[in-house]
Amino acid sequence: MSTAKDAELLVLGSRGLSGIGGFMVGSVGLSVVAHAERPVVLVRVGELASDEHEMDPAGIPTAATPFRPVVLGLDIESPDAGLIGFAFEATARRGTSLRVVHGWNPPPYYAYGLAVDLELHGSLALREATALTEFIRPWRTKYPDVEVTEECHYGTPGNHLVDASRESSLIVVGRRIRRSPFGARIGPVTHAVLHHSTAPVAVVPHH
Numbered sequence: 729m730s731t732a733k734d735a736e737l738l739v740l741g742s743r744g745l746s747g748i749g750g751f752m753v754g755s756v757g758l759s760v761v762a763h764a765e766r767p768v769v770l771v772r773v774g775e776l777a778s779d780e781h782e783m784d785p786a787g788i789p790t791a792a793t794p795f796r797p798v799v800l801g802l803d804i805e806s807p808d809a810g811l812i813g814f815a816f817e818a819t820a821r822r823g824t825s826l827r828v829v830h831g832w833n834p835p836p837y838y839a840y841g842l843a844v845d846l847e848l849h850g851s852l853a854l855r856e857a858t859a860l861t862e863f864i865r866p867w868r869t870k871y872p873d874v875e876v877t878e879e880c881h882y883g884t885p886g887n888h889l890v891d892a893s894r895e896s897s898l899i900v901v902g903r904r905i906r907r908s909p910f911g912a913r914i915g916p917v918t919h920a921v922l923h924h925s926t927a928p929v930a931v932v933p934h935h
Contacts, residue, residue, distance in 0.1 A: 737766060737768075739769045740771070741772070741773045762913065767932045767933070768930070768931045769898075770931070780822075780897035780898070781793045781795055796824065796895055796896050799826075799889065799893065801829055801831075801902070803830070803917075804830055808935075811932045812863075814930065816867055827876075828860065828864055830880050830885070831882075831889075832885075833884075849882075853880065853882065857878070860878050860880050864876060884920075886916065889925070893925040893929075894927075898929075899925050899930070901929065901931055903931050904933075918931055
């Protein structure tokens with residue numbers, strides 16, 4: 729881990745899980761992801777640069793076509809500027825668009841009535857979407873050349889990010905740094921993305 733402290737970015741290779749996407753990350757790789765204080769990008773061994781690009785008219789990915797979008801998984805309850813900035817920079821370098829994906833669930837005390845109260849569901853969805861727009865607004869100004877789409881979905885965030893990975897060149901997710909005698913955790917959303925994403929994944933640690 730001493731090398732990780734001096735690096736700006738770490739890249740780990742991993743065998744893909746045949747047929748279902750995701751990464752086969754061993755204990756060493758998981759430890760690096762969980763403890764590194766720099767962004768870690770996981771890429772499948774054997775993946776080609778062209779795999780991150782759109783299909784050509786013949787249906788073949790090629791480096792001559794534009795990059796697929798970058799996807800940012802954002803928790804608006806604890807947004808981090810470093811995580812958002814990493815995603816915008818990665819998008820700008822690729823000359824592509826950015827999809828900001830936020831998944832939400834109602835507070836536990838709302839859950840019982842949510843299935844039958846469509847008005848309440850709509851009110852909560854509007855609140856989440858409005859908050860997401862406000863968080864992203866200054867970044868749109870900072871990166872005016874980056875096309876941004878905001879997606880606010882009801883349900884488990886990890887599932888929505890895994891779905892988005894099928895049409896993306898990179899998934900960007902965060903990992904909260906927790907210094908604890910019981911070790912570090914990757915977090916459930918990042919853990920799900922690592923195990924099921926079909927695109928490279930960047931894990932950005934933040935406080």
